[in-house]
Structures are given as structure tokens and as C-alpha cells.
Amino acid sequence: MTDAFAVVVAGGGTAGHITPMIAIADALRQADPHTAVTAVGTADGLETRLVPEAGYELRTIAKVPMPRRPSVDLLKLPFRFVAAIKAAGKILDDTHARAVLGVGGYVCTPVYLAARKRKLPIFIHEANARAGLANRVGARYAAGVGAAFSGTGLPGAKVVGMPMRGFVATMDRDAQRDAARAALGFTGDAPALVVTGGSSGAASINSTIAASLPLLARAGVQVLHITGRGKAMLDAAGQPLAAAGYRQVEYVDSMDQAYAAADLIVARSGAGTVCELAVAGTPSVLVPLPIGNGEQRLNAADLVAAGGALLVEDAQFTTSYLANTLLPLLADKDALASMGAAAKTQGRADAAAVMAAMIRQGLGRTTPQPTTTGS
Template identity: 55%
Template structure:
């Protein structure tokens, strides 16, 4: 009697990953970029590790995390109101619901460790991890620690910070996790190729201006008022205006000038850092950390909102002589002519600034965070 070879075979259990890591955080590039850098460093240590990211449905993580090849799941944003309001009255109910969702995420992932980088999703994830006894690892990118990470730091001793000035429990300075293309950048070796890719002359003094992906109106206006003076000094300028922020003339035409090129966005900041002799930019934590890591002189114009964290981010580099700092309200065409143009032409000063920046830069922050993850999960270092 023959057997039916078409019988359905029982489904075999899938082998578990040697390490399951859930990473939480999102909203801005300042959270998503270090999250992805940590994930990449973990996979270098443990290639078979299972990685799952947790974010919100309206943050940059919705595009950046899948593009990096990682699974992304969502949790409701839970703002933590600091003043009496309707949102504060709703907070306990919202938090209970979010913590329940967070527990299910951790349980479904069979998480060995939770890594949080800050943002609205982290508070319920930290509370859920504590309840389930899942080890917690935290990275705080700013000099003023966020409220969510302050909550999480109560439940772990594995807390990495980008800056020594950050006040948070159990802080260990590890630097800012960043993409390998930036962390390993040799500016001198990469400069010629980077300038060619960006449409710049190889041998000319080069100023690059960026206000980040969203642009900065103050920087854009000040540079627009300076293009003729920059060109007269022999300086070429690449102006990254921000998406949708092209700089126009009064007649509605695109601003053009000798030795001046504007683009809305550059995909790959490593080319920007390699091509520039001097960077004029905001002083977000990521930018400050990357500038230091690659040894690039900078003029920082802190964003004039919040509690002054952008100025604090830049303080160490400014004090070391690696950067200048100019308040937003004081940045205009004449200031650029009096300060940026002479600096951009002073090769010896730029060399000294680059060296001072590099002495403060940390290139292996992602690897340091990966080591924390393995330690928290009680895995041998790979």
C-alpha cells in the first residue's frame, strides 16, 4: 500500500536568532540616524541578530528604517505634558494602552535587550521592558537629556551619551553613533573625488552651507547677501538650501552667481564633509558630533528656539578653537564678509581648527554602544 506523498508535513519550528534586539526611538533624524548606526554595529558583532525598530507613523523612521532593511513596528506617540492640560488628564489612560502595546512588541520579538535613543515612543517601551525584565540600553544624543531617557535611566546602568556635559544617571560618554561612511572618512584623501561629485572645482577654497534637511531661512538669506563678496574673494560656495527652500531673486528667478551653486539636498553628507574647507551650519547634536569626528572646521549658528541646547552642543568645539559660534540674530551678509571670508582663506588657521576638532571627535560610538548591548544581553563580545 503506497503512502500519500502529498500529505502536508508538520511545520518545523524556526531557529531562534542568537540575539534579539528591539530599538526604540524616532521622529527626527537626530534619533533615527544613531538608532540605525547602532543596529549596523550590532550586526557586525552578531550577523545573525534579529533587529526590530519601534517608531511612530509620522516620523522619518517610516522611510529610513525600511530603507536600511529593518522591520519597523509602530506605537502611539505619548507626549509628556509639563503643564496642566487635557493631554495631561488623558496621560494615564494613553500610557497604559501604549505600555500594553510595547509589552506585546517585546514579547513577540522575544527581545533579549531594548535599546532606546529617545523620543515619544521610548517611555512606554522602557516601562514595558522593566515590567518584563528585559535589559535596557540607552543612548542620549543631546547635552540636555530628554524626559523619556531620564525615565529609562532609572532602570538601567547602560547609558551612553554623546557629550560629557549631559546630566543623566549612569552616564558613560561614548560619542554619537554615526554611519560608517562618515566615521571612517579621511577628508584629505576623499576631497578631490567629493568635490567632483558635488560639481565643485577641486583646487579652490570651498565654503559649504547647510541648514539641515529642512533648511534654515536665516542662513539662506545671509548667504544670498554674500555671494558676490565670496566670489570676489575667490571662494566657491555650495549652498544646500533644504528641500523646498530654493533661494530666489526678487524677480522670482533662481539665485545664481559666479562660484556659487545651490542645491536643495545632498544624499551623503560624507561628500559634504570631505569637500568643505569650512562648514557654515546649525549645531544639532548629530552635526556637531560628525564635524568633530571628521575634523572639519565649522561656523555654528545655533537654532534660536528651545532651551539653548544647540549652543551647548557646540560649546566644547568653540572653546577648543575648532569652531566659531554666531547667534542666529547676528548672522547676516556683512558678518559673513568680515568673519567667514577671512577664515575660509586662512589655510593655517583652518588646519589648526581641523586638528582641534579631530582631538574631540569620537569615531567608534556605534561600536561602543554595540558593546553595551552585548553586555546587557550577557553575550560574549564577538
Template identity: 50%
Template sequence: MSALTSRPLSVVLAGGGTGGHIEPMLALADALRRSPAAGTGLRITCLGTERGMETRLVPARGYDLRLIPPVPLPRKPTPDLLRVPGRVWRAVAETRALLDELHADVVVGFGGYVALPAYLAARRAGVPVVVHEQNALPGLANRIGARLAARVAVTTPGTPLHRGEHVGMPLRTAISSLDRAAMRAEARVAFGLDADRPTLLVFGGSQGAATLNRAAVGAADALGAAGIQVLHARGPKNTDVVAPGRTAGAAPYVVVDYLERMDLAYAAADLALCRSGAVTVAELSAVGLPGAFVPLPIGNGEQRRNALPVVEAGGGLLVEDAELTPAWIAEHLVPLLTDADALAGYARHAAAAGAPDADERLAGIVLDVAGAGT
């Protein structure tokens, strides 16, 4: 309960827009719901906008979603910032009214369109703020929010954010508690893979990635000749990506549109070829799955920075988008996938770089701040 009244503790989470903001927000919500504080009364409300994925994902996970106007922000300080105050004013006013209605005890922001008005409204309302930054290179909303926050949590050590504490990335328990070895047999059966072959998982996010698709299919003969099977999520719109032909008894090459069960995909795999979004890097590390990371070649370089700590710890490889070719896969991934000892070493180093308890750690910070602010 709130320290001053008998009402439930009210936690407001601001993390709409993309999955990179929404997934850690929901993982934190789940951790709060499991916490002892939930037994004495806890109200969790998520903020989002009508244009974001949160309109589908948040209600599906059983959480209350309240909508506010979005405030698009330039990724870096530019002349467009001069137009931001006008966009922010209405959003801050509506968000402030929501915080008053909800009797908010703490606001937790994850960056993006929703976070900035939430931070500014919380400051006006006298509600303490906690910031969580997913990427190694923070966005503008969290750079501002960090200056207003009681506590600042970051996913990657060394993230240049004011008073940042390394906590890690909050993840779903289906991922953070995954025992890959125990689920391997079930996972490989589920995808139609052989039980004992080295397995490469290829995925480029929910929509796929053309560079990864072309390189993996182009390397299919080299992979198959080495006895390596492939589970390849091509993306639902990439219907031109088809499984190469295989003779009876050859290593399978399985193509799917989308992976509904990432836990099964991770359990089936020995190595992943993937982008290096913050959630992807955190998930692979948490489950101890080595990755060959291919940073998205646009933006401000945060994907490369996301992957570097794991790569430098010996838990993965890094290849630039322009350098990923079938020949690169044949030269670098085929030898690794066919060397069990080397793979095991990469897996150990990947796991050592992970933070599977980040959701619990962030929940503890949030509850500490909420208690101090009531």
C-alpha cells in the first residue's frame, strides 16, 4: 500500500512504440506483479499511443493501457527540436491529468515517443521517475529523462547516461529461465530438425532482414555439406526466400515466416545469425546462445554498440552488413558450428555476459523509489 493512504501502490510504465521499448516494459510489469508488493496492493498502468504496437501487446498480457498523444523526437539535437515544445505541451498536459487520476507513486520510462511527456508530466506532478535505457547509445528522451530521474538503469555497461546503473535488460521469464539443453530435443522435434546435428538459427527481427536472408540461403550448400542444419525465419513478407532442396538424409533447411516461440528457437540452436537490437543481444546472452551479430546499417550505430560487450567477452562474432556474404558464412560460421568445443566456449562467454535477473533488479529499484516518493 501507499505509505500515506490505504490505496494500492500505483506504478505507471511509459514504453510504447516499438517492441524494443514494449518488451522490457512488460517484463518489468510481470516482475512487479510477482513481487511481495503485489500482495499488499499494486496497480500497474502502461502508457502508449494509438499508433504503437502496445495497443495489441499490452492488453494481451493483461495490463491496463492508457493512451496519450505521441511526441516524435529527432534522434539527435537538430533544428527540428524547435518544433518539439508545441508537440509536447498537449501530451504533457494530458499525461499530467492521467498521473493525477491514477495517483501515481512512480513513473518508469523506457524511452521513445511516450517517455518524454511522461517524464515532464511526472516532474510537474512531483512524482519520482525511474529511467531504463535499452541501447548502448541512449536516445534523446532518455537523455532528458535521466536528468530528472531518481534512478537510471542501463542495459549495457558504460552506456553514456547521467548516473546510469548497470542492471541489464528485463526479459520474459520464458527466456530468462530457459534451460536450452533440457528443451533441445523438444525444440528440434517442433521445428522438424534432426536431433543431433549442429544447428544455425537465422532471424532478422519480426520482419526479417534481406541481407541475412540472401547470405544464409546462398550459403545453404556449404552449410549442408558440413552437416549443419538451419532454422531460418525469413519474415512474413519475404516469400521469395524458400528452403533449398535437400536429398533424403541431408541436413534439413527449415524456413518459417515468423518464430512465435523464441524460447524453442533458442533451445534448438547452437549459434544465431541475427541483427543486434538490444533485446536480441540481451536474450541471446541470457540463454547462453552465441550470436553472429550483423548490426543494422542505418541509425546512429547503436546496434554495433549493443553487440560489442558480448563480442569482446568472447560470446559472439560481429560482421558488418556489407560484409555478410555466403562466403563469410562458409569461412567463419561453418568451422565454428562443426567445432563442439569452440561452440561451448562461446556459449559460456555469452552466458557470463548476460543478466537474466534484470527484471527483478529493476523491479527492486522501482519499488524502492516508489516507497521513497510516497
């Protein structure tokens, strides 16, 4: 029997960080069921629900964001940051961690620095085409770096794709289609549109869809609108918005069902979403987040260039866009089929196993390291 070893995985906030983190943890356990995995996150992120649901222990440390302007919080920052590093170090000591895996987010920098102080190997996965601050810091000391996209600029990064859990990585869109449509409330053969702004929602996308409901109903389009947590769409009377063929939910746990059921998906181009759409082979209209450092536009670039998705700027995603571009596309089954096939060429489903192998090899385990493409 292989002797057990402990790995601490760090990341959180949104599903875009948590899902690949859990997928890598799953792959580590699949390679060796005796692997002890402890996750580190914050007390106010989605990890508080998703990590325990996946069967892993979650330990939390304080989130220490950088204040955007001079304030008392800025003066307190060094003390809070030192406290977060100490809290992270205690978790590493308590769990007898042999290695740390980070996927980015506020929680990772203290964990990376605590691991470096203890001379533990650090492994990183960067989900976005443009690396975040935490991973840029951690990559300086990392024993191994994997990336979902090329061009992250992280030293030594290997393009491995996006780690995703088995129910997405192994999905068969055609085989799952009928069951998924039934599960999500789609009926008959009318076109099925799924709209999502990710786990946090997208207010501008939500508003455009709400304003376009009469247009969509006249076209006979069925809509599943995933609004995001706390972003339910309400009518003038404060009741959940309702229309023919329209259903709204705040969150969907089984996104493989959404990918299988949809004829077309409208979504932000978060890294996880883009990679999952490619693996599923689902046509999409991608609306990059208009703020931040532009990583969502970069995330979408390869899928759009391959013909698997359309890209529209947030300000241009209007009722006119739906009328002139989206609805004609939904009515063109051949075009949708071509987009789905093109998306599929960009999919890679083995990233979690590749990352697990990277960690195990770094710790002298027997799992061979799969061949990857250097960035």
C-alpha cells in the first residue's frame, strides 16, 4: 500500500477558482486514495459550500485585499497580511502538508509565502490567459506551474488546459441532451438558450435578457436564465420575473446539464466557462467582463478564432444584438452544429490528471508526468 501524503490546496471566491482546485484534488485522490487533501479558502466565498460538498475539509483564513485608495485599511494591511501568513502556516503545520497547490485568489499569497518559509514545494495552476497577482508572486518559487492558456508570462508554465471535474470532462453532449433538457425544464424541439454570468452573475447581461423577453417569446425560444447568487430578476411588483418559455434560477450545480441541453449559451468568458464549453462542444456567444485587466477577452480568443464562439462587447450586448445576430443564429441548426464541432477541437479534458501527476512527480511519487505543451 502506498504511504499517505498530505497536500494543501488553496483558492476560492468564485467557482472559477474553486472548480479547478477541486478537480485537481479529485485527481490526486484518484491516483492515490490515501492522499490527504485540505483546502484553504476564506469564510465568505463559494468554497464554504462547494468544498465540503465535494468531500474535502475546508480551513479558512482572513481575506486581505489591497485597499484601492489611501485609508486606515491601508495602514492595517501589513499587520493583516502577516496574520494571514501565520494562519496559513498553522494550517500547513497542522495537516503535515508535503506540498501546496494554489489556483489564485486572495487566499493564495499568504499560503505561498507560508509554504516557502517551510521549504514546501509549491505548485500553481493559472486559469486565466493573463495571470493574477497571487500566482505571479507564487510562480517565482514554484516547483511546477500549469496554465489553461498560453501567454500567461509565468516562468516555467506548461499549457495543460483547465482542470475540470469528471462529470464535465467526460460528458457526451449528444447522449445527454434529452435527459438534460428534461431536467432543466426545456420541452419539445423549440430552441433552447442558456444564459449565465457565472457564479457571481452579470448585471448587464441579466438586464438585456430581461428587456428582451418579449422578443425571445415571439421567436419561440426557451430560456434558462442563470442569474447568479442574489441577482434574481424581479418585476415592477417585486416578484420573480416571468414570461412564456422563460425560467430563472440563481445557480446550477450541474453545468454539464446546461452544456448538453442548450442549443446556444450566452456567457461571460471566464476561463473555466470557456474551457468547459470547448470540452462540451457547445456553441456560445461570449460577453467579456468590461472591467479588470482584460483577461476575459484573452480567454475567449482561441475559441472565437476556431469558430466555436462569437464575441460581443458588453456594451454591444443589447436587444438589437439579440434580434439581429443571436436569434438568426439560434434558428440556423447547421451553423450551430458547425460551431459546436469547432468548439470541440479546442477542448482538453485531462488537465486535472496532468496537474496531479506534476505534484506527485515533484514529491517523488510513481505516477508518470504526461507530456504537455510549453507556453
